Amino acid sequence: MLNMDQKFKGIDQIDLLIDEAGLNGDKRRERYPDRKFYGFFCSYLPEELVLAAGMQPLRLFPSSLQGTPAELPAYCCSLAKGTLSLAKPGTYDDLAGYGFVHTCDTMQCLGGIWKDIVSQDKTYMIVPPVMLGAPGADKYFRIEAENLLFALGQLNKSNPGNSEVAAALKLCRQVRQLAGELDQLRPMLPSQLVSALLRAGQVMPREEYVSALQNALPVLKEKAEEAGARKKLLVTGAVLENDSFFSMVEELGGRVVADDTCTGYRHFIEPPIKEETENLMQTLINRYIEMPPCPCRNRGLDTRLNYLESLARRRGAAAAIILIRKYCDPHAWDAVPLAKGLRDAGIQVLVMELEGAGVGGQERTRLQAFIESL
Amino acid sequence: MAKFYLGVDIGSLTTKIVLINDAAEIVGRATGRSGYSGKEIAMRLAAGLLENNGLKTSEVVATVATGYGRVTFPADREISEITCQARGIAHLFNRARTVIDIGGQDSKVIKLLPGGKVADFAMNDKCAAGTGRFLEVMAGALEVKVEELGDLAARAGESCPISSICTVFAESEIISHISAGKSKPDIVAGVCDSVAARVTSMTARTGLEQEVVFTGGVARNNGVVNALARHLGCTLSVPPEPEITAALGAALSALGFSKN
Numbered sequence: 001m002l003n004m005d006q007k008f009k010g011i012d013q014i015d016l017l018i019d020e021a022g023l024n025g026d027k028r029r030e031r032y033p034d035r036k037f038y039g040f041f042c043s044y045l046p047e048e049l050v051l052a053a054g055m056q057p058l059r060l061f062p063s064s065l066q067g068t069p070a071e072l073p074a075y076c077c078s079l080a081k082g083t084l085s086l087a088k089p090g091t092y093d094d095l096a097g098y099g100f101v102h103t104c105d106t107m108q109c110l111g112g113i114w115k116d117i118v119s120q121d122k123t124y125m126i127v128p129p130v131m132l133g134a135p136g137a138d139k140y141f142r143i144e145a146e147n148l149l150f151a152l153g154q155l156n157k158s159n160p161g162n163s164e165v166a167a168a169l170k171l172c173r174q175v176r177q178l179a180g181e182l183d184q185l186r187p188m189l190p191s192q193l194v195s196a197l198l199r200a201g202q203v204m205p206r207e208e209y210v211s212a213l214q215n216a217l218p219v220l221k222e223k224a225e226e227a228g229a230r231k232k233l234l235v236t237g238a239v240l241e242n243d244s245f246f247s248m249v250e251e252l253g254g255r256v257v258a259d260d261t262c263t264g265y266r267h268f269i270e271p272p273i274k275e276e277t278e279n280l281m282q283t284l285i286n287r288y289i290e291m292p293p294c295p296c297r298n299r300g301l302d303t304r305l306n307y308l309e310s311l312a313r314r315r316g317a318a319a320a321i322i323l324i325r326k327y328c329d330p331h332a333w334d335a336v337p338l339a340k341g342l343r344d345a346g347i348q349v350l351v352m353e354l355e356g357a358g359v360g361g362q363e364r365t366r367l368q369a370f371i372e373s374l
Numbered sequence: 375m376a377k378f379y380l381g382v383d384i385g386s387l388t389t390k391i392v393l394i395n396d397a398a399e400i401v402g403r404a405t406g407r408s409g410y411s412g413k414e415i416a417m418r419l420a421a422g423l424l425e426n427n428g429l430k431t432s433e434v435v436a437t438v439a440t441g442y443g444r445v446t447f448p449a450d451r452e453i454s455e456i457t458c459q460a461r462g463i464a465h466l467f468n469r470a471r472t473v474i475d476i477g478g479q480d481s482k483v484i485k486l487l488p489g490g491k492v493a494d495f496a497m498n499d500k501c502a503a504g505t506g507r508f509l510e511v512m513a514g515a516l517e518v519k520v521e522e523l524g525d526l527a528a529r530a531g532e533s534c535p536i537s538s539i540c541t542v543f544a545e546s547e548i549i550s551h552i553s554a555g556k557s558k559p560d561i562v563a564g565v566c567d568s569v570a571a572r573v574t575s576m577t578a579r580t581g582l583e584q585e586v587v588f589t590g591g592v593a594r595n596n597g598v599v600n601a602l603a604r605h606l607g608c609t610l611s612v613p614p615e616p617e618i619t620a621a622l623g624a625a626l627s628a629l630g631f632s633k634n
Contacts (some may be wrong), residue, residue: 366497369456373492
């Protein structure tokens with residue numbers, strides 16, 4: 001149960017979203033029996049294409065730390081371990097399919113294992129360009145996206161064309177615009193609340209999410225208030241399947257004013273697009289090329305650092321916390337130069353390694369000491 | 375009426391309490407094994423300390439709890455052991471810029487600003503290597519007391535390498551050294567070097583600036599003190615009671631916020 005300020009409790013518009021975020025899609029069959037869900041793991045899987053093919057994108061999260069499935073080495077992240085542990089007994093059997101993005105060796109191998117033991121036909125791997133700004137990267141990515149759309153159409157026995165893609169793009173832009181409004185309110189709202197509201201948008205049918213968030217935003221605006229003496233923090237990192245870390249930040253006197261986690265605002269960000277192209281698919285892909293890169297992608301050596309430094313300045317963050325999920329190589333390698341770069345820019349940094357998304361006594365000591373030092 | 379301030383440090387292995395007066399002078403201190411309930415031990419130690427000094431509970435103006443069990447103790451405030459350690463050391467060594475603290479189940483390096491504010495810190499991962507518990511396990515494998523490790527290390531001719539960073543596997547390595555006929559002093563020197571190497575790698579994350587102060591129960595072990603000084607290439611200052619400095623910092627924090 002989300003530990004929340006009393007003034008945000010008992011409000012229907014907010015409760016629905018918090019409830020959905022807490023479930024992480026577990027009750028999809030009873031709540032949305034008419035919808036077909038398509039599982040995905042990474043924000044670089046274009047949600048628009050899943051929607052255009054007539055399915056609902058459902059981000060897959062590990063429910064809690066599980067043992068290591070025999071198919072995986074012990075040194076892989078709890079996202080891979082936890083989701084495969086859930087998939088093997090059939091937790092995801094109702095899903096229409098599973099979309100993997102090549103982000104790292106672990107996810108690449110997990111995709112292969114998934115094909116072998118979950119479903120050969122329903123598992124698809126998309127490989128976005130690593131160097132997003134490289135010559136031809138946009139064209140390559142567009143072709144990858146077209147192939148994905150074709151595969152999704154076959155999977156759902158639909159034939160998505162321009163009109164379906166246009167409608168999906170419109171819906172996703174609406175989601176992102178509302179998430180953007182929520183993100184603007186973030187400095188004035190409890191960190192764990194914003195985290196939950198954004199995660200709900202990755203596990204609910206998107207039309208329902210738009211409606212729920214539209215209803216919730218006026219209430220949130222009304223109840224938002226300045227953070228006072230709370231220490232303003234920027235957080236970056238990978239997937240967080242619950243709000244435990246954000247609750248602890250609040251408990252210790254902090255406030256997450258900028259969230260660059262994979263499941264936070266980075267998932268929703270709508271970067272300024274240089275131009276709308278004639279080709280709808282290219283327009284769609286341009287958003288994924290231009291969005292702030294995660295450690296698995298590259299748009300220049302300092303693009304990520306510069307973006308985070310600028311984000312911290314804009315939001316008045318006193319410090320940054322870099323979260324690493326244990327055994328997540330891309331984020332672990334990125335953390336060292338990123339921490340140095342931010343420190344060189346005068347931003348205090350805490351690098352915190354987590355087993356999963358949950359935090360306990362050891363994390364509390366590190367986080368508390370860090371906040372006390374600000 | 376005289377005023378007193380209590381600092382309570384409930385660590386994973388040991389609970390330490392320090393009582394200071396208005397002039398920030400230590401009036402009394404007590405330590406005990408944390409056991410199942412560090413809170414109960416701390417309450418008992420505090421009651422005994424007050425009784426021994428002829429003080430009433432009402433004369434303790436403020437209490438700050440720190441350490442692993444800080445959230446369990448009914449104090450006025452709870453402050454992390456990193457902040458308390460920094461405050462305690464800055465009080466004792468005003469030129470200190472780096473604190474190396476090795477406790478029962480964690481080790482940390484704290485970089486200090488003038489005045490004792492924490493500039494940065496690094497802690498060990500969720501692993502007992504490089505901690506007091508590591509030394510306890512190794513002492514057990516060698517059938518010696520932890521307190522004897524320092525003297526044994528001083529008699530070493532050479533240091534047996536302990537390559538494993540895991541406590542369980544390191545114990546296996548020690549058994550292999552025993553089987554190979556290595557002497558206890560040489561093995562103990564290897565154990566101390568292993569702890570020192572682990573902690574030295576943490577200092578690379580924060581940077582090492584002198585004066586360097588070594589605290590925590592392990593600072594009483596000369597074998598580790600010497601090994602650490604050798605690995606770091608500098609001398610280390612060790613407080614006379616290195617295990618109570620975080621509790622002292624907690625008491626000083628209690629004094630500080632009471633006055634403010």
